[in-house]
Amino acid sequence: MLQRAGETELAGKPVAKPLVANIQRQHQALRRQQALLLEQRHARIAADEGLATAVERYRELKKPGPGDQG
Secondary structure, eight states: OHHHHHHHHHTTOOOOHHHHHHHHHHHHHHHHHHHHHHHHHHHHHHHHHHHHHHHHHHHHHHSOOTTOOO
8 A cells, every 4th residue: 555655645645534534543543553563561670570479479488498408
């Protein structure tokens, strides 16, 4: 679509409104998807950090203490 619009402009003709609207819609959808991906990446980082903290705490609690036999 962008190529078609570009070729139309290079030919000195106006780009059809439906084509412009379609390009804008797809661009907006792409921006929403990029924002969602960024949110998911941040959530993944937070989850990984939480898991690392939980594993560290678990390992700390599993260590034998003084007087424990193991």
